[in-house]
Amino acid sequence: MSTTSTQDRPGPIKARPVPHPGRWVALAVIAVVAAMMLSSFLTNPRWNFPFALQVMNYKPVLNGLLKGTIIGTVGSMVIGIAIGVIVGVMRLSTNPVLRGVSFLYTWFFRGIPRLVLMGILGSGLGFLYPKFDIGPLPFSQQLAHALGLHGDLTIFTLNVNQFSSTIIMGIVGLGLSEGAYMAEIARAGILSVDPGQNEAAQALGMAPGKTMRRIVLPQAMRVIVPPTGNETIAMVKDTSLLSALPLITELYFQTNAVGTRTLQIMPTYVAATAWYLIICSVLMVGQSYLEKYFGRGFGAPSKKAQQKLTKIGADH
Amino acid sequence: MPDDTTTAKAADPALVHAVNVHKSFHGNEVLKGIDLDVRRGEVVVLLGPSGSGKTTFLRCINQLESIDGGRIWVDGELMGYADKGGTLHRLTDRQIAAQRRDIGMCFQRFNLFPHKTALENIMEAPVHVKGQSREQARVRGMELLERVGLKDRPSAYPAQLSGGQQQRVAIARALAMDPKLMLFDEPTSALDPELVGEVLDVMRGLARTGMTMIVVTHEMGFARDVADEVVFMDGGVVVEQGAPRAVIDNPQHQRTRNFLRRMRAEQEEFVHAAAALADIPVPDPGAGGAAR
Ligand SMILES: Nc1ncnc2c1ncn2[C@@H]1O[C@H](COP(=O)(O)OP(=O)(O)OP(=O)(O)O)[C@@H](O)[C@H]1O
Ligand SMILES: [Mg+2]
Numbered sequence: 315m316s317t318t319s320t321q322d323r324p325g326p327i328k329a330r331p332v333p334h335p336g337r338w339v340a341l342a343v344i345a346v347v348a349a350m351m352l353s354s355f356l357t358n359p360r361w362n363f364p365f366a367l368q369v370m371n372y373k374p375v376l377n378g379l380l381k382g383t384i385i386g387t388v389g390s391m392v393i394g395i396a397i398g399v400i401v402g403v404m405r406l407s408t409n410p411v412l413r414g415v416s417f418l419y420t421w422f423f424r425g426i427p428r429l430v431l432m433g434i435l436g437s438g439l440g441f442l443y444p445k446f447d448i449g450p451l452p453f454s455q456q457l458a459h460a461l462g463l464h465g466d467l468t469i470f471t472l473n474v475n476q477f478s479s480t481i482i483m484g485i486v487g488l489g490l491s492e493g494a495y496m497a498e499i500a501r502a503g504i505l506s507v508d509p510g511q512n513e514a515a516q517a518l519g520m521a522p523g524k525t526m527r528r529i530v531l532p533q534a535m536r537v538i539v540p541p542t543g544n545e546t547i548a549m550v551k552d553t554s555l556l557s558a559l560p561l562i563t564e565l566y567f568q569t570n571a572v573g574t575r576t577l578q579i580m581p582t583y584v585a586a587t588a589w590y591l592i593i594c595s596v597l598m599v600g601q602s603y604l605e606k607y608f609g610r611g612f613g614a615p616s617k618k619a620q621q622k623l624t625k626i627g628a629d630h
Numbered sequence: 631m632p633d634d635t636t637t638a639k640a641a642d643p644a645l646v647h648a649v650n651v652h653k654s655f656h657g658n659e660v661l662k663g664i665d666l667d668v669r670r671g672e673v674v675v676l677l678g679p680s681g682s683g684k685t686t687f688l689r690c691i692n693q694l695e696s697i698d699g700g701r702i703w704v705d706g707e708l709m710g711y712a713d714k715g716g717t718l719h720r721l722t723d724r725q726i727a728a729q730r731r732d733i734g735m736c737f738q739r740f741n742l743f744p745h746k747t748a749l750e751n752i753m754e755a756p757v758h759v760k761g762q763s764r765e766q767a768r769v770r771g772m773e774l775l776e777r778v779g780l781k782d783r784p785s786a787y788p789a790q791l792s793g794g795q796q797q798r799v800a801i802a803r804a805l806a807m808d809p810k811l812m813l814f815d816e817p818t819s820a821l822d823p824e825l826v827g828e829v830l831d832v833m834r835g836l837a838r839t840g841m842t843m844i845v846v847t848h849e850m851g852f853a854r855d856v857a858d859e860v861v862f863m864d865g866g867v868v869v870e871q872g873a874p875r876a877v878i879d880n881p882q883h884q885r886t887r888n889f890l891r892r893m894r895a896e897q898e899e900f901v902h903a904a905a906a907l908a909d910i911p912v913p914d915p916g917a918g919g920a921a922r
Contacts, residue, residue, distance in 0.1 A: 513694055514741035514800075518755035518807060519731030521724045528758060532745050611744045611787035 362581040369585035375568045379589055382564030386484055386553040387593075391546050393489025398496020403526060405501050416497065423494035428487075428555050435487040436479050436559035446472040481563070484556040492549060499541045503534030535608040543601035547594050565589055645670045645705055645811060645842050646691065652699030653686055660686050662866040663700065668811075668859075671840045675853040675874070678863035679889055684846040687863070688813045691844070692733045693726050704733060705810055731759060734804030738816040740796040742788040748775065748799045749784035752806045760807065767806070774802035778832050794825030798832050805836075812836065814845040823904065848893060854878060862886045 355361055369375060404416035426434075447468040451457060454468065477483055507530050515525040554566035562568070566586055573582035646668035653661040660683045668674050676684045689695040691702055693710045702709045709729060711718040721729070743751050752771040756762040762770075775781045778798035788796050797817055804812060814833065818826040830852050837843060837856050847853065853860055853874050860877040862870045862885075870883045881887045 508741070510737060510739055510741040511743065514735075514737065514743070516694060516727065517692060517730060517733070517735040517737075518803070519727050519729075519759045520755065521727040524758060528754070529743055533743075608745075611746065611789055 360580060361584070362578060363584070365576075365578055366581040366584040366588070369569055369572050369582050370588060372568075372572060374563075375565065375572070375585065375589075378563045378568035379565045381481060382484075382556055382561065382567075383550065383553045383589075384593070386481060386488065386556055386564070387546065387549045389481070389485035390488035390492055390553075391542075391549055393485060394492025394496045394545070394549075395542065397489065397493025398498075399500045399531070401493060401497035402500030402504060405497060406504055420494045420497050423491050424498075426491070428491050428552055429558050431487050431491055432484070432555050432558035435483050436561075440475040440478040443474050446474050448472065479559045479561050481556070481561060484553075484559055484561050487559075488549065488552060488555075492545065495545060496542070499538055499545070500534070503536075503538035504530055506537045507533045532608070536605075536612060539601065539604050539608055543597065543604075546597055546601075550590060550593050550597070643669050644703075645672075646844070647703040648687075648691070648700065649702075650700035651687065651690060651697050651702060653683075653690055653695060653697050660866050661690070661697075664863075664866075664868055666861065666868065666871075668842060668844060670842055672858045673837045673843045673845065673856050674859045674861060675857040676844065676846045676861050676863060677848070677853065677877075677889070679892075682863045683866045684863055685815050688735070688815050688844065688846060691811075691813060692730050692735055694735075696720075704729075727759075731755075731807055732810045733813065734807060734809035734811070735813040736797065736800050736804055736815065736817045738820050740788070740793070740800045740820075742796055742800055742803070744788050747785045747787055748780065748791065751788070751799055752803045755803070756806050770806060771802070774805055775799075777805075777835075778802045779828070792825060793821045794828045797821065797829045801829075801832055801836070810842060812841055812843045814843065814847070816846050816848070818847065818849060823900075850878060850893065850897075862889065864889070 355363070401416045401419050404412040405420075407413055407416075423431075447455065448470040449455070449468045504526075511529055511533060512525055515529045516522075520529070553564060556564045557567040562571075569582040569586040572585075573579045576582075644667040646666065648664055648666045651661050651664040652659065664683075664687055666674070666687075676687070678684050686695060690697050691704065691709065696710055707729060710721055710726060712721055712725075713719075742748075743754065746754065749768065749771050752774055753764065753767040756767040756770065757764055772781060772784065775784055778801055780795060780798055780802070783791065783795065786795075788799070791799065801817075817833070818829050821829065826849070830849060833843070833845070833852070834856055845852070845857075857874045859871060860874045861868055862877055862881070862883075864885050870877055870881060870886050877886065878890065881890060
């Protein structure tokens, strides 16, 4: 066994790598396809990229992008995440009433298409309740009448038609719908956290609410963030449904309007597509930062942490 | 007389006073009337075969599990209930959380908060449960890290620490609340053998400072050296209890004898296996038995 001399022992490995002919073939095919696309972009005047660029910078389009698409996405995601976390936590509560309410919420808002919801909120709600009286009790008007009071116990009256086709209604509607999806995501995230974490916090004397906020949710975020990024990107595109409220300060409606006016349909689609892609790219960058932040302490340490570790020196 | 709730107050030297504790899971009775008194400064080691209810009993003491029968007092305070003129009222989750502040617990699987560094783990409860200032908690946290031999790793995340280091941080985290009582549930059984010693050393040090401890462990050496009392549980009852020499070296009950024999056989087997791997001669199994 140990008769081999040091000279005979194999030295460092200098092997040829595994050949990957498939990669080169794929690269060639893709290069040809890309060249064909490029040539069609350049030679087919109907693409009319200069006009598409003009549409992208057209004032009403930019206005729609900002006030409809971007503000709509941010607003509805903020509401959606807030509702989602609350409903998700309720779903896991020991209180059966809260569990039931959260189940009904998810069932209802996950079941309605957003397009239909926009229609209901934009026109239906204002038809049913042109004025929304908010009083301290149910049936407060009837109650006041029965008691012979002069006032009607109403504290506050909301004029629904005043904002039924504004971005506020759109954000509320999309946020309510998003809340149902986010609730499922939050619930899955919370369930992914080791129950030992909850017990460790409880053993330290932490109350259940604080345990949820400080220990469980931050760890659940690691699981919650990636699908939330997906949801946000889906929401960017779903803001085009705002036009069903109807709300016309919104990217797709505005580019479309230019298209129908100028009969340059395809370039306006290109303009809309370009804007949607730009927003989604920005969001993806943001998502990757969030994932790094909430992934701290899990899996492989970041480069910076690794450097710090080697500097401290491996004790043990 | 142990049933008389009024006598269980201050004058009682027992820090933990458990009487006739019963606990079932879905009709499966796991604790069948446990009585246990732990005096201040005493170290009690709980022994027993798997499934005998050791973990469950520890978890009942700090109300991670509620009990179905009997009473548990810690420092004169009835755990989990308020006794109002003979009628028991279940405490709210918040009130129970408040009762747990004085009881530290260490788990088999450490359960450190993975998203926080070692120091942040230790500071968490003092700051967010007790309301200490961050500065105060940091100073105390560094002291505790030093005490468990980890003063150079405050900013390491748990995933960057070995099992033994994690368990020592977990002990420091529990100590940061200045508990009156420490509960240990098999603190070394998830560790590689070469890391067991460093955790037991910290626990020995803790016992020397006069901390009251209830320890579930299979480390006979620790039980023999440190325990004031060894309690052997089987099938949800206390079979035998007494001084470590009495219970470990001269058990009175057949069930205790069987358990100890099995433990010794396992440890010997382990020593042989380890010795075979390390290619060293096996020492004569002398009088020490399962020494560590
Ligand atoms: N949450 C639970 N639900 C149902 N059964 C449980 C639960 N916790 C414990 N048990 C049961 O109670 C019994 C005692 O469990 P326990 O964990 O207290 O034993 P143990 O003495 O700590 O054993 P080990 O040495 O394996 O840790 C076991 O039969 C176990 O299956
Ligand atoms: Mg156990």
